[in-house]
Amino acid sequence: MQRMSTLFLRTLRDDPADAEVPSHRLLVRAGYIRRIAPGVYSWLPLGVRTLGRVSRIVRQEMDRMGGQEVLFPALVPRDLYETSGRWTEYGDLLFRLQDRRGADYLLAPTHEELFTTMVKGELSSYKDLPVTLYQVQTKYRDEARPRAGILRGREFVMKDSYSFDLDDEGLQRSYDAHRAAYVRIFTRLGLDHRIVAAVSGAMGGSASEEFLAPAVNGEDTFVQCTSCDYAANTEAAEVQAAPEQDPSTRPPLQVLDTPGTPTIETLVAVLREQGHDLDASQTLKNVVVTLRSPGGAEELLVVGVPGDRDVDLKRLGANVEPAEVVPFDDFAGHPGLVRGYIGPQVLADLGIRYLVDPLVVRGSAWATGANQEGRHAVGVVMGRDFEPAGTIPAAEVRDGDPCPRCGSALSVDRGIEIGHIFQLGKKYANAFSLDVLGPDGKPVRVTMGSYGIGVSRAVAAIAEQCNDEKGLVWPRGVAPFDVHVVAVGKGDDQRVAAERLALELEEAGLDVLLDDRGGSPGVSFKDAELLGVPSILVVGRSLAEGTVELRDRRAGTSTDVALADAVTAVLADVRG
RNA sequence: CGGGGAGUGGCGCAGUGGUAGCGCUCCACGUUUGGGACGUGGUGGUCGCGGGUUCGAGUCCCGUCUCCCCGACCA
Numbered sequence: 169m170q171r172m173s174t175l176f177l178r179t180l181r182d183d184p185a186d187a188e189v190p191s192h193r194l195l196v197r198a199g200y201i202r203r204i205a206p207g208v209y210s211w212l213p214l215g216v217r218t219l220g221r222v223s224r225i226v227r228q229e230m231d232r233m234g235g236q237e238v239l240f241p242a243l244v245p246r247d248l249y250e251t252s253g254r255w256t257e258y259g260d261l262l263f264r265l266q267d268r269r270g271a272d273y274l275l276a277p278t279h280e281e282l283f284t285t286m287v288k289g290e291l292s293s294y295k296d297l298p299v300t301l302y303q304v305q306t307k308y309r310d311e312a313r314p315r316a317g318i319l320r321g322r323e324f325v326m327k328d329s330y331s332f333d334l335d336d337e338g339l340q341r342s343y344d345a346h347r348a349a350y351v352r353i354f355t356r357l358g359l360d361h362r363i364v365a366a367v368s369g370a371m372g373g374s375a376s377e378e379f380l381a382p383a384v385n386g387e388d389t390f391v392q393c394t395s396c397d398y399a400a401n402t403e404a405a406e407v408q409a410a411p412e413q414d415p416s417t418r419p420p421l422q423v424l425d426t427p428g429t430p431t432i433e434t435l436v437a438v439l440r441e442q443g444h445d446l447d448a449s450q451t452l453k454n455v456v457v458t459l460r461s462p463g464g465a466e467e468l469l470v471v472g473v474p475g476d477r478d479v480d481l482k483r484l485g486a487n488v489e490p491a492e493v494v495p496f497d498d499f500a501g502h503p504g505l506v507r508g509y510i511g512p513q514v515l516a517d518l519g520i521r522y523l524v525d526p527l528v529v530r531g532s533a534w535a536t537g538a539n540q541e542g543r544h545a546v547g548v549v550m551g552r553d554f555e556p557a558g559t560i561p562a563a564e565v566r567d568g569d570p571c572p573r574c575g576s577a578l579s580v581d582r583g584i585e586i587g588h589i590f591q592l593g594k595k596y597a598n599a600f601s602l603d604v605l606g607p608d609g610k611p612v613r614v615t616m617g618s619y620g621i622g623v624s625r626a627v628a629a630i631a632e633q634c635n636d637e638k639g640l641v642w643p644r645g646v647a648p649f650d651v652h653v654v655a656v657g658k659g660d661d662q663r664v665a666a667e668r669l670a671l672e673l674e675e676a677g678l679d680v681l682l683d684d685r686g687g688s689p690g691v692s693f694k695d696a697e698l699l700g701v702p703s704i705l706v707v708g709r710s711l712a713e714g715t716v717e718l719r720d721r722r723a724g725t726s727t728d729v730a731l732a733d734a735v736t737a738v739l740a741d742v743r744g
Numbered sequence: 745c746g747g748g749g750a751g752u753g754g755c756g757c758a759g760u761g762g763u764a765g766c767g768c769u770c771c772a773c774g775u776u777u778g779g780g781a782c783g784u785g786g787u788g789g790u791c792g793c794g795g796g797u798u799c800g801a802g803u804c805c806c807g808u809c810u811c812c813c814c815g816a817c818c819a
Binding site for chain 1: 745750754755756757767768769770776777778779780781810811812813814815816817818819
């Protein structure tokens, strides 16, 4: 039993000035966390209890799916990360330091290198596989801009696991097992979550899905179908394209004088004046970018998207990995590209690669640049007047776009990335030559899966989803206590009865918080609501009639129960 | 890195060149006890840092550091 009179806690009456999002505001106000440096937080007893409950659920489910826990140093020497290439690849995101002899170390941002070398050191036979190892520990990333309290910190607790398999089929089984375990974990955590298709990003690998907790303050944007179960990160999102048409049935291309129309808006206005009934969605916007490959080589690329949409640089960027998209403005160096009047008709001749968003289909007719200052062309048909080198998802995805599976409207929403699973493949196995001997005595290169859960971030994500104007409202599984017993009233009777009930509840196996401070009732009630324990048992004025009050924090309801039935009622609440 | 804002007791904030303040918190005593109660008395601050102007700087000037927010970035 924890008594409020001795609990290391101070709640704040005012919101901290530096906190914007609810999770940050409330976790600080309710005394769960305190800021130490940008993106670095201390956890107070209430916070530790909640973080501990979240970690325990994660561990239980990882163990249940056959994972085995290991613990790595946070402080690791440079050479391991030199071997994998990440000492340089990670760039400024890596916390680096030196020991007294000047040897380079880093604070691990993630532990692929350690997992891989550990397995390499211990296992050497195909009979040892498959195996899944996991860790729950603090990791470090020198984020350019930490924000929103523990939602995006520079030091954070993460569960990372890795599966080691002999072949793709094994990897798929490990991946599926993790996916199922993650669903159980997030369900037990009380998190509303979505599994969305993702791009695997800089980590390489193929199949990749993210677990997102929908929240208005989330940093990730994703789409979900309003009628089927399709969901994807915007980077990976697909949109159903219009049907293709036969290019030969289209009216011929026509070049028009459209002076002073370097933007879609001005173009549409002028075309309308000239009697062409068009809107922006029937224009083709061609955006020039430079692609810089990891080796430093640069290539010009023009991307075509419907004119009523912007290019989504994140989406485009994710689809040109590992190359990087760099803004282009060297029109002087490329006289063939007429700023504001670029059309795809001549790009092939200029030797410039042209890709279109999948919304631009064969046989579609467009108003677009005529590659001369002040001139545009209408009736420009893909497959007749130009032929792109391919398609690339680059246009912004919008609410109402058709679902690629069923054609219903997609909805665009924000979410917090709480988990990411993907098939890493052989990147690290290759870097560290991780082989085991196969049945035929020949080495087999191991294939890996990588699966992460942001544990401290999950605490913030839960707080983000579970709060009201009064404070936090924890789901049962993660609340710092199962029940919050509040004694109010000036007499000793309430205090004595509350003490006895708290003891009985504890004996029944519950984690009990007892407010024995004896201050004014308002303070106790406000604090109880702020802290967010889901069941609040009030021992107050109705004690004279032999009853106590059992409140449901979430519903805001209150039930009178006989003193003798109180323990049973709380247990039913907590376990029900 | 670009843009915006802010640095004054534990928290939130005011401060007009002239004795550093208010609310909350905290401590003591008394009253109070079903919605952050009241009274009286108290604790707590080198006003981010360094220069400068001035008889005198929290306030004006120069420099610098830090933090927060939006964007860029981000397994």
